[in-house]
Amino acid sequence: MFQDDRNNSPPRLFIIALVLIGFGAFKFFPGLFASKSSDISTSTPTSGASPDAIANRISLGNQLLVTSQTTPDKQAGIEAFKSGDFSTAIQKFQASLKQTRNDPETVIYLNNATARISPALLKIAVSVPIGSNPNVAQEILRGVAQAQSEVNNSGGINGAKLQVEIVNDDNNPAIVKEVANTLTKDPTILAVIGHNASNASLEAAPIYQQEKLVMVTPTSLANNLSGFGSYIFRTVPNISIMAAPLAEYAVKTGKTNIAICYDSQAPDNISFKDEFVAALIAAGGKLVPTVCDFSVPSFTPESAIADAVSKGAQGLMLAPHIDRIDRAISLARTNQGKLPLYGSTTMYTFQTLKDGQKSVDGLVLPVPWHPETNPGSTFPKNAAQLWGGVVNWRTATSFDATQAVIAGLKQSNTREGLQEAFKSPSFSTPGASEKVKFLPTGDRAGKPILVQVKQGGSTGYNFVPLR
Incomplete structure (x- = not known):
């Protein structure tokens, strides 16, 4: 990364002068060096991340991402999953959920471990800000986990069980860009649920569009995403x-x-x-x-x-x-x-x-959704039974995003086929309340x-x- 070119190095006094000038600028004009990123987490880099660093942010069940929801059984389940012992992983994840029933990461890992012993699999990813906003991340994961549980427990997608890969992007545009590049290069991933903040989704959207991978954001409301591209969708109405x-x-x-x-x-x-x-x-x-x-x-x-x-x-x-x-x-x-x-x-x-x-x-x-305004829907009741409490709109729109992907994959289990299903004027599927339908702009048809x-x-x- 660094080169040693001593024959062409500038005079020592000149280097010292540059250092002193730089120090003075940093000390007296710190705003010049302030990051323009809207991510305020100090635990993540603001520039491109290495492939190894991105790998540490992605998990099907082989590593812990949500550190606030940890039990010895969950850790043991992750170790068993990592070694390919899925039967033990299932037992350990089930034991962990008896202690922390509202942990969506464990539910997804349990579903993934169960899916691994079935003959057919389909895989999607969900990208959330675990490091910068763990509460919001888990709200989104609960919706995805609930939809995954329901479809897998009812036989899967045309017989294929759904696997969900969790990604921690910290709402950091630089990290999101690397995440999007990584996910598009994995041919087994058929869709991405995410991202959370609009600045994150806007960073990722051009990559998904270019590489023809469907992105469905359940929470990004920026006008810039409306009509962004034929592979970009969202399960919230236009702002x-x-x-x-x-x-x-x-x-x-x-x-x-x-x-x-x-x-x-x-x-x-x-x-x-x-x-x-x-x-x-x-x-x-x-x-x-x-x-x-x-x-x-x-x-x-x-x-x-x-x-x-x-x-x-x-x-x-x-x-x-x-x-x-x-x-x-x-x-x-x-x-x-x-x-x-x-x-x-x-x-x-x-x-x-x-x-x-x-x-x-x-x-x-x-x-876009509230549990008390949907008396005819089974979603709020099912959610309360699964998680032990009332969920909010992010969980509902994330459930809807996953339901839409599931419905689309039932029509075609390819990236291109999923996109064609979404773009069809006749496409709709039951959601947390109203049916999920996409306008030509990719926005959700709905009202607040x-x-x-x-x-x-x-x-x-x-x-x-x-x-």
Whole structure:
């Protein structure tokens, strides 16, 4: 990697001068060296990862990725899986689930181990931010695991059992790029469920499109993904459909002057902000011109609230990156109920409730799915039985993404055939609530539900449908 070219080296004094200049620039102008990546995890590199490093992020059951959900039985199951002893792996994974039933990684590994002793297999991948946002990663994995369990327990896909390869991408665009390149080169992978954050999906989408591998993101809402390519799909509606009802609700309830704090490094929340503003103005509201960006190091909640209040804001809309929810919660705490709070879909997290508590009481935001608005669906009940609790919209849309892939693979178990199935106007399959159907843009056909934070639930607060 490094070359020693002493015959052409510059004079020593010149090198020392360059070092001193560089040190001074770093010390006094650190912003020049700040990463533009929206990933805030310090545990992962911000440049390309080596093949070995990517291999350590991928597992069918041969290594532990979700370290927060670990038992001795799970570790033993992983060791047995690694050595090819799938019967022992099955026993150990089952024993682990008796202790941690809500661990989706173990459910997927158990399904994979069981599938390995069957005569026919089909394989897909799911890429999630385990390192940077383990809660969100597990929400997505639960939807995938539930769909995998249901299809494998009912005979598989035309007799073939479904294997799911888990990938940890940390929502880091540089890592995501390497992940996408790796997955496309594996001919046994027929589709990818992912990615989570829109900046991650936008990094991967060109690679999947070029290499003709179907990507179905269950959570990325950025406008840029709409119509991106013939192999790019998502099981969430277009963000304009998500943002408009929230803006209309604010105006309808008399809050016409709205200030916005968003994340300029999160493409989905840039899109949400733009669509919210357009809908707000169309409904007769007004954007209060404040400067509030969750992504900048200089962000201070005190200044943001003071600025919004001084300029006559009657409400505040929060649109943070999924890995910077803590900054939005900090802003809500500083607000102390002065301004009614509205939020992008990203704000629907366990962290919002657990850390926000009274500060986020009354927060209103749109989601593509809620368990209380689907009385005729078996999904919420089945999910509660499997995981021991209520699941959220990310689990539902991830279930839908996997259900769509399963339905498509029943028509054709090739990459090209799956894509053709998805593009057919007649394609549809039962989902967590409504049927999964794709528009020509690759977006999900659907509509949002407004929810509000109210007292109740395990954290003391809960998201409930706005009646």
